[in-house]
Amino acid sequence: MQATFPAALGLAPEQVEQVLRLAGRAPSLHNRQPWRFRIAPEVIELHADQDRRMPGTDPEDRELRLGCGAALFNLRLALAHVGVRPLVTLQPSVRIPGLLAEIRRGGSVHVGAEQSALLRAITTRRTNRRPFLPTPVPKVHRNTLIGAVATEHAWVHMVERAQRAELLGLVRRAHEAQMADERFRAEMAAWTGLREGAPEGVQASSAGPAPEAQDEWVLRDFSGGHARPRVPGKDFEDDPLTMVLCSYSQGRQADLEAGQAMQRLLLTATSLGLAASYLSQVVEVGETRAQLRSLLDGTLEPRAVLRVGYGSPVPPTPRREPIELLLPAAAGQRTHAATR
Numbered sequence: 001m002q003a004t005f006p007a008a009l010g011l012a013p014e015q016v017e018q019v020l021r022l023a024g025r026a027p028s029l030h031n032r033q034p035w036r037f038r039i040a041p042e043v044i045e046l047h048a049d050q051d052r053r054m055p056g057t058d059p060e061d062r063e064l065r066l067g068c069g070a071a072l073f074n075l076r077l078a079l080a081h082v083g084v085r086p087l088v089t090l091q092p093s094v095r096i097p098g099l100l101a102e103i104r105r106g107g108s109v110h111v112g113a114e115q116s117a118l119l120r121a122i123t124t125r126r127t128n129r130r131p132f133l134p135t136p137v138p139k140v141h142r143n144t145l146i147g148a149v150a151t152e153h154a155w156v157h158m159v160e161r162a163q164r165a166e167l168l169g170l171v172r173r174a175h176e177a178q179m180a181d182e183r184f185r186a187e188m189a190a191w192t193g194l195r196e197g198a199p200e201g202v203q204a205s206s207a208g209p210a211p212e213a214q215d216e217w218v219l220r221d222f223s224g225g226h227a228r229p230r231v232p233g234k235d236f237e238d239d240p241l242t243m244v245l246c247s248y249s250q251g252r253q254a255d256l257e258a259g260q261a262m263q264r265l266l267l268t269a270t271s272l273g274l275a276a277s278y279l280s281q282v283v284e285v286g287e288t289r290a291q292l293r294s295l296l297d298g299t300l301e302p303r304a305v306l307r308v309g310y311g312s313p314v315p316p317t318p319r320r321e322p323i324e325l326l327l328p329a330a331a332g333q334r335t336h337a338a339t340r
């Protein structure tokens with residue numbers, strides 16, 4: 001079958017395709033990949049895919065935009081890697097629902113070693129739900145992660161021991177509230193614990209071990225009921241490095257900014273040999289999110305709770321092909337269509 005792929009920003013069609021492939025490697029809630037792109041010669045538009053909303057889990061689309069922000073960060077890196085300095089406008093028009101960002105050519109650029117390491121990490125990063133090694137994350141790495149997030153104008157709070165019990169309680173409360181909600185359970189059932197071969201959703205092979213009552217953290221069971229039995233003695237680490245990614249402001253634009261900061265954090269962690277997984281319940285439920293905000297002094301908006309450490313290898317999750325991410329050209333829009 002022949003498919004067309006447009007050129008853009010001075011790049012050849014196959015370069016644009018590769019840039020979108022890398023953008024699409026971003027993490028997203030239940031791997032729904034809620035992003036679409038419209039390509040024109042002078043601009044790449046990032047759109048939210050309204051058909052991939054998860055109202056039972058993410059009623060206000062906060063995490064949808066967080067994932068799209070992560071895809072935008074990948075896109076920025078991938079463009080820089082092919083010499084294009086990305087000029088990004090967030091939320092360029094309130095009149096076009098779902099249009100999240102426009103990316104134009106802002107000149108040329110050569111990437112340095114740090115950006116190259118982040119680019120390589122796009123394809124090796126994974127959400128790792130398995131137990132981590134007991135080895136602590138060195139302070140120098142923690143500081144590197146804090147710096148990475150600050151570069152994207154956000155903040156990451158390292159959870160102190162004294163705050164841990166309270167955070168654990170909030171996660172548990174949020175988890176119970178969600179599990180009592182039929183719509184939430186239906187989304188979990190539809191998009192996790194899947195067999196191999198689907199281009200989206202979370203495969204059972206990416207799930208962590210079966211949750212057990214004595215576990216300190218309440219982790220979601222992504223196995224669809226097919227979790228491998230726990231290996232004796234291989235429990236979750238006693239003292240996980242837990243962090244809360246926060247933004248300084250609220251709203252749709254802040255969601256996109258936080259998503260870019262989250263992806264910079266995750267790629268930096270990957271480049272340092274670290275793995276990460278999420279404890280999202282607490283930020284998804286409005287009441288516990290407000291309580292977490294109070295726990296963090298009330299001025300920052302919590303976006304994602306992450307567990308970071310040294311993990312064992314896990315398989316990659318699937319992605320849709322770049323051609324499936326394209327939105328049709330807008331009326332009157334000129335495209336340089338190429339045939340593959």
Ligand SMILES: Cc1cc2nc3c(=O)[nH]c(=O)nc-3n(C[C@H](O)[C@H](O)[C@H](O)COP(=O)(O)O)c2cc1C
Nearest residue numbers: 027028029030031063066067126127278279280317
């Ligand atoms: C906003 C957001 C929230 C997420 N929440 C959770 C979560 O609570 N538990 C979890 O195990 N994974 C969570 N994930 C991870 C996704 O399931 C994962 O990104 C997706 O399955 C793709 O896999 P990958 O990250 O390995 O590429 C979340 C991801 C995002 C972007």
